Amino acid sequence: MTGPHAQRIALLGGSYDPVHLGHVALGAHFALLLQVDQLRVVPAGLPWQKSTLKATPEQRAEMVTLAFAGQPFPVVVDLQEIERSALGQPTYTIDTLRAVRAELGPQASITFLMGADQLQRLDTWHQWHALFDHAHICVAARPGFSIDGAGLPAAVAEAFSSRLGTPDNIRNTPHGLTYLAQDFAVDISATQIRAALQRGEQANSLIPPLVLDYIEQHNLYRS
Numbered sequence: 001m002t003g004p005h006a007q008r009i010a011l012l013g014g015s016y017d018p019v020h021l022g023h024v025a026l027g028a029h030f031a032l033l034l035q036v037d038q039l040r041v042v043p044a045g046l047p048w049q050k051s052t053l054k055a056t057p058e059q060r061a062e063m064v065t066l067a068f069a070g071q072p073f074p075v076v077v078d079l080q081e082i083e084r085s086a087l088g089q090p091t092y093t094i095d096t097l098r099a100v101r102a103e104l105g106p107q108a109s110i111t112f113l114m115g116a117d118q119l120q121r122l123d124t125w126h127q128w129h130a131l132f133d134h135a136h137i138c139v140a141a142r143p144g145f146s147i148d149g150a151g152l153p154a155a156v157a158e159a160f161s162s163r164l165g166t167p168d169n170i171r172n173t174p175h176g177l178t179y180l181a182q183d184f185a186v187d188i189s190a191t192q193i194r195a196a197l198q199r200g201e202q203a204n205s206l207i208p209p210l211v212l213d214y215i216e217q218h219n220l221y222r223s
C-alpha cells in the first residue's frame, strides 16, 4: 500500500487529431473517480499505429491545453512524447510510463487511461506486459467497441481480468491493477470530426468551443 502522501496521477495519452469532448469526459471521469492529484494529458509524438496525422504536434498540444482548461482538478499537458519524437523515435507508452515512474518514485499511484478500442489492441503495443509494472490501466467503454466475450484477444482478457481492482485499491497502490468504466458511453471520435469538418459541417457538439475556435483560426481539417 502507498503511504499517506504518495502522489496519485492519471495519464491520458492520445493522438488528439483533434482533441474532443470524449477525451475530456474520459479524463474527467477517472480524475474524479480516482481523486487524482493531477491528470496528465500526453499528446503522442509519433503514434506508430496511426496513419499520417493532419495537425502538427504543436497544434495538437495547443488544442489539448485549450480543451482541458478550467477543469476542477489539476491538469498538466506533458510534452515528453513530442520531445522524444523530434529524434525520430516512434512513441511507445512503456517509455513514458518508465519516465513518469522514475520521476514520481515507487510509491506513487500511476494510472494509464484508455478507451475500449485501445484495450482491444493492447497486445499489439510495444512491451505491453511491462505496462503493468509501472501503471494501473483503467478503461472506458466506447460505443462500437465491445470487450465482452470474444471482443478481446485471449491474452488481453486474461491479463485484464486477473488484475481487476477497485477505484479504492487503485488509488492506494502504485501499479498493476485494471478497471473498466462500463457505464461510459460517449459516441465521439476524431475520425468522425475530421470527416465532418472536411465536408464543411459543424462539429460544435463534439469539440470544446475554444478548440473549435482554434481549428477555425488555423484552418485545420478543411482539406
Ligand SMILES: Nc1ncnc2c1ncn2[C@@H]1O[C@H](COP(=O)(O)OP(=O)(O)OP(=O)(O)O)[C@@H](O)[C@H]1O
Binding pocket: 013, 014, 015, 016, 017, 022, 023, 026, 113, 114, 115, 116, 117, 118, 140, 141, 142, 143, 186, 187, 188, 189, 190, 191, 192
Ligand atoms: N469516445 C470515446 N470513448 C472512450 N474513449 C475514447 C473516446 N475517444 C477517444 N478515446 C480514447 O482516448 C485515447 C486517445 O484517443 P485518440 O486521440 O486516438 O482519439 P480517437 O477519437 O480514438 O481518434 P481516431 O478517431 O483518429 O482514431 C484512446 O485511448 C481512445 O481509446
Ligand SMILES: O=C(O)c1ccc[n+]([C@@H]2O[C@H](COP(=O)([O-])O)[C@@H](O)[C@H]2O)c1
Binding pocket: 012, 013, 014, 015, 016, 042, 044, 047, 049, 050, 091, 092, 093, 094, 118, 124, 125, 126
Ligand atoms: O506503446 C505502444 O506501442 C502504443 C501503441 C498504440 C497506442 N499507444 C498509445 O495509446 C494512446 C492512444 O493512442 P491513439 O492511437 O488512440 O491515439 C496514445 O498515448 C498512444 O501513444 C501506444
